[in-house]
Amino acid sequence: MRAIGIDLGGHKIAAALVEDGRIVQRLTEPTPGREPDDVTAQVAKMARTLGAGPKCPVGVGIPGMLDTLRETALLLPNFSGWNNLPVRKILSAKIGLPVEIENDANCHALGEGWGGAAAGMTDYVLFTLGTGIGGGIVINGRILRGFHGMAGEPGHLAVGAGEPCGCGSHGHLEGISGADALERNAESMGLQPDLKYLWTRRSDPSVAPLWDRALDHLAKGIASTVHLLDPQAVILGGGLSRGEGFLDVLRPRVIDYLASPFKKILDLRLSLLGNDAAVIGAAALTRK
Ligand SMILES: [Zn+2]
Numbered sequence: 001m002r003a004i005g006i007d008l009g010g011h012k013i014a015a016a017l018v019e020d021g022r023i024v025q026r027l028t029e030p031t032p033g034r035e036p037d038d039v040t041a042q043v044a045k046m047a048r049t050l051g052a053g054p055k056c057p058v059g060v061g062i063p064g065m066l067d068t069l070r071e072t073a074l075l076l077p078n079f080s081g082w083n084n085l086p087v088r089k090i091l092s093a094k095i096g097l098p099v100e101i102e103n104d105a106n107c108h109a110l111g112e113g114w115g116g117a118a119a120g121m122t123d124y125v126l127f128t129l130g131t132g133i134g135g136g137i138v139i140n141g142r143i144l145r146g147f148h149g150m151a152g153e154p155g156h157l158a159v160g161a162g163e164p165c166g167c168g169s170h171g172h173l174e175g176i177s178g179a180d181a182l183e184r185n186a187e188s189m190g191l192q193p194d195l196k197y198l199w200t201r202r203s204d205p206s207v208a209p210l211w212d213r214a215l216d217h218l219a220k221g222i223a224s225t226v227h228l229l230d231p232q233a234v235i236l237g238g239g240l241s242r243g244e245g246f247l248d249v250l251r252p253r254v255i256d257y258l259a260s261p262f263k264k265i266l267d268l269r270l271s272l273l274g275n276d277a278a279v280i281g282a283a284a285l286t287r288k
Helices: 036-049 087-095 104-115 179-188 195-200 208-229 246-256 274-284
Strands: 002-008 012-019 022-030 058-062 073-075 099-103 124-129 133-139 233-237 268-270
Touching (some): 002 036, 002 104, 002 274, 012 036, 058 087, 058 274, 087 099, 104 124, 124 208, 208 233, 208 246, 233 246, 246 268
Antiparallel strands (some): 012 022
């Protein structure tokens, strides 16, 4: 099956022609500002360049919260003028065929299921460990959207106490174990906020408490998710997960928090698609 996946980002728009879960052609363009007209015109142009048509449908990953029916943008942090914009209708009109849209982290999760770490799985959860912590939940082969369309936000699992979170609340995983929070914590400990370097020095007594706290809360979040959903696997993506030996360090901590029947069956694995997951997942939106 051929389809086009497009990942709309604040700085760039990535698009790809995807065949059976593999990218066969790709295009990347800078995002032309924030004006809905300009940005959607650029997305449409890229879709046409890659051959969009009745036999080559288009899916688009949108960086923010969408309504339950996946028609309208509710809250896009990097595209403030887009709130309540009927994105699906606008893109469909400009491209000239019905387009599917979905939250970008959900696209990442779908991509791993089509051609990545969760290939062939029907039930899995993705945690993306980047600047913030995002993710997606796939149950029975479909993205779990929730009643209001907002399900699948592991970054806002309340595993902490008073730590501020970018969402306006506190005690959330992202505000403790996200890269932004880690960099802030490193600075407050008198360390250079270079997480790649600090990961290589994780055994150093001056650095260890930084990671100990972040990994402990992440392990609690993952263990709670496993208890709640009983997934086949938990997939980890994002920059932090690529630290050498990351899974080996994290796995025993997660197991420590699991109820005994779950300890032996925990399947914790790394994203295979990295930055390609979102475009492949956006293309996967068109699979019926
Ligand atoms: Zn939060």
